Amino acid sequence: ASPVSGNTNNIMTKKIKIPLLKDHHNHLSFYGLLHGCLNLQSVKDKSEALRQMQSLSKEVVSVVIGWNSGYCHFSAGDLAHLPPVIIVNLSLHSILMSPSAEANLGEDHAEIVANYRDPQWYEDHMPQILIFLANQVEPTRERIKKFFDFLYERGVYYAEEMHLAN
Numbered sequence: 001a002s003p004v005s006g007n008t009n010n011i012m013t014k015k016i017k018i019p020l021l022k023d024h025h026n027h028l029s030f031y032g033l034l035h036g037c038l039n040l041q042s043v044k045d046k047s048e049a050l051r052q053m054q055s056l057s058k059e060v061v062s063v064v065i066g067w068n069s070g071y072c073h074f075s076a077g078d079l080a081h082l083p084p085v086i087i088v089n090l091s092l093h094s095i096l097m098s099p100s101a102e103a104n105l106g107e108d109h110a111e112i113v114a115n116y117r118d119p120q121w122y123e124d125h126m127p128q129i130l131i132f133l134a135n136q137v138e139p140t141r142e143r144i145k146k147f148f149d150f151l152y153e154r155g156v157y158y159a160e161e162m163h164l165a166n
Contacts, residue, residue: 028159028162029161032144032147033139034133035147041068041090043066054082058083062083062086064086083098084101093126116129
């Protein structure tokens with residue numbers, strides 16, 4: 001970092017200029033695919049989060065990202081009133097599903113629907129869960145480009161994929 005001094009309103013300030021960031025711990029393909037999904041990270045009110053999720057499609061399963069389980073809890077009653085949604089914890093280490101999502105996914109993804117609530121099973125099958133979640137979103141060139149533009153605008157110019165099989 002290189003310090004730069006400046007005088008603003010007769011107050012000496014010290015500004016730090018840092019180089020662009022190299023990210024060696026990223027789930028690029030996962031976050032790239034889910035970048036356009038509803039993101040609850042900046043939503044601080046549970047009723048607002050529920051309202052936003054209510055606006056999602058009633059026909060297809062939607063993935064919702066950015067949920068902070070330490071901040072907001074969704075009850076079984078909350079989930080029962082939602083369209084088919086999978087709510088992904090900010091840490092990626094847990095998910096919630098509305099009953100309509102479970103019903104929609106149960107036939108093709110019976111093992112996940114039956115076991116995702118079990119923390120040990122979830123951890124043991126996390127690569128499978130991430131692939132399952134990513135498969136709920138149509139991969140498009142535009143979606144991936146928007147994600148990389150998003151990273152670059154925030155100073156990340158290099159990133160490595162953390163989720164590579166074997």
